[in-house]
Amino acid sequence: MMRWTHGLINRLIVFCDIVMSILAAVIARLEWEFVSWGQIAILWVVGTVIFVQLLHLGGAYRVEHYRRYKRQFLHLLIGGGPAVLVVAACYSAMIPGDLLNWQAFLGWAILASAAFLFGRYVPVNLGMWLVQRHDVLRRNAVFLGDPVRARALLDRHRQSGPRRQGLYAFLALFDDSLHEKPAGETARGDYPPVLGGLEQLLEYVQRHPIDTVIVTKSWSDPSAISALVDKLYQVPADVIVEMDPEGFSLNYAHLTMMAGEQALQVQQQPMKGSLGLLKWLEDYSVGIIGVILVSPILALAALAIKLESPGPVMFRQPRVGRNNKVFMVYKLRTMTVDPNDDGSLGTTRDNPRITRVGRFLRSTSIDELPQLFNVLKGDMSIVGPRPHVPNMIVAPSVHYQAIQHYVARYRVKPGITGWAQINGMRGGINTVEKAQRGVELDLYYIENWSIWLDFRIMLLTVATGMTGPETF
Structure with missing residues (x-):
């Protein structure tokens, strides 16, 4: 058991x-x-x-x-x-x-x-x-519903990486529109065979150890999905209902009450009330302590920048903040001065304008430390989605507004570090795929925010982010 x-x-x-x-x-x-x-x-x-x-x-x-x-x-x-x-x-x-x-x-x-x-x-x-x-963590799974959708889901699972691929062993498909096992049905290509409908599934789980039943039906008829799930209560297994990847996405929705009846709240204002006060206290207390601790580092970095190349020690550049409000971010200068560079194209690893001191400052994230002053000004938080320049170009002819849900990141203040950064998203956003991955991580942070999550991110930033591989 x-x-x-x-x-x-x-x-x-x-x-x-x-x-x-x-x-x-x-x-x-x-x-x-x-x-x-x-x-x-x-x-x-x-x-x-x-x-x-x-x-x-x-x-x-x-x-x-x-x-x-x-x-x-x-x-x-x-x-x-x-x-x-x-x-x-x-x-x-x-x-x-x-x-x-x-x-x-x-x-x-x-x-x-x-x-x-x-x-x-x-x-x-x-x-x-x-x-x-011995694959003791692998779970035996079967599909119930539309076999075409099941095979499409299986294809996406195979593309999710070797770690996730090893989580499930997919044994069979069951089509809820069938009432008996198809004659002579065998495995089709790389997919498990269709072994019948719901009745055949109930018999199958009695003879085989099944951990998970995945329901793959179109959300065009939610009542049909509900009826199908009701019939699976007798099955001693986890039941997962696939969301429609091209339809309405529930994200982090939950049930609420409206006029005495249940309603679905699909979004909520993040960090409001006491949570907002807690976030404010965190930002200003960590910001003040941070400025005191990093002042010697900033002084040494400023001296090194000044000795290596002409120009200001710090530079100011526009960034998009909470509610799409543009503010000026502070950073240590890591490149030779170019008055025509507005930051929209980002920076590549082999950019010849990057100085020797600048390369070190980028690899250690020391160039980001002046953003502590942005925190004290109220433009940024210690932890949050990274701010990007207005009209940033992700790929040729593709601006960040074109990425679905990208602007949803601006529901909170941007941060010096964040959930995306400690999950490999340091550096510039130079591909559509990276931008989409960044959006997923930032939205996860916004919907799951807690003071403990912020402490965890800060801890991992100090432990790995500041000394991680150089990224741009």
């Missing part, structure tokens, strides 16, 4: 981390005679909670990460660094000054790090190898 899931594996990894932290704490207590079991338990709870929560916040507990050694090491560093600092503060507060032994504390920190690395690189890696070898 039990099936392995991504969530179950993630919880087992959390359990492994906790076991390793317990092992390190026990060994530390055996070495520290001046620390009681109660004190070591308090330090363990504080350190473990911070470590696990930071990894949760940074999205580290995900199946696709567990066999990537460098990423595992980086995640442990992100979670372990702050945890050690907080435990050190608690340690100094709990232990009398004459009994403090920082050399022993450093030994514990090293021991704990070794325990976490051992847990991730040995049992976790072995477990993930077994998971992939």
Whole structure:
């Protein structure tokens, strides 16, 4: 009855981390005679909670990460660094000054790090190898509805990348318009065979382990879809209804009440009320702290820019902000001055105008730091969709307004970093495909915004975005 899931594996990894932290704490207590079991338990709870929560916040507990050694090491560093600092503060507060032994504390920190690395690189890696070898996460799926739509959906699934392709094994198609199994039906090309209609599906699931039933019917008759789903309640499987890719898209719609009856709200104003106040506090507090922390970096960068090439240290350029309002963004100059460049064509990697200092500033995203002043002015947020120049050209003769839903990004303030940036969208938008992908990521951020999502994005930006591969 039990099936392995991504969530179950993630919880087992959390359990492994906790076991390793317990092992390190026990060994530390055996070495520290001046620390009681109660004190070591308090330090363990504080350190473990911070470590696990930071990894949760940074999205580290995900199946696709567990066999990537460098990423595992980086995640442990992100979670372990702050945890050690907080435990050190608690340690100094709990232990009398004459009994403090920082050399022993450093030994514990090293021991704990070794325990976490051992847990991730040995049992976790072995477990993930077994998971992939035996395909325990693969789900058996069948289609019910229109076979033509099912085959089209299957084609799109095959184009979605190898990681998603391995999630399902598609076994059969069932046409709800049929009442019996077609005579002599076999698999058609690369597609599973049509094995009949709804009655045949109900018999099929009794003989075969089915995890998911995918309903593929046209939304021109919603009542037919509802009737079909009602008949599937007796099937012990997940039921997924395909949306019409060319019709009405529900996106993040939900039910609401209007005049005492149910209605469908397909859009809502983002970050309003108390959420808007929380976002405002986040922007100004992080903005002020950020300006203070990066001031020495900005001073050094300004000196390097001035020494290498003539022209201003910073430049101002128009960008499109919330509600399509144009504002002037601040950036460190990374190219030689060209008064005719309005930014609409973007910047390519081999642009000869990029200076040596500018290339370094771009690769580390230091050139974006002056946008903290835009945050304090109220034009931008710390986290949000990236701002683009008015009339930006995505491809020859294609402006960003031509991309469906692109302007929906302007429902919120643009940000210095964002969900799109930490998912590989750093740099210029120079293809229609990249623009469309950016829109999908930005809309996901807008519809799923929370203060914790912002903290996660900021954490991942510092950990990977500032030192990621150079992109334009």
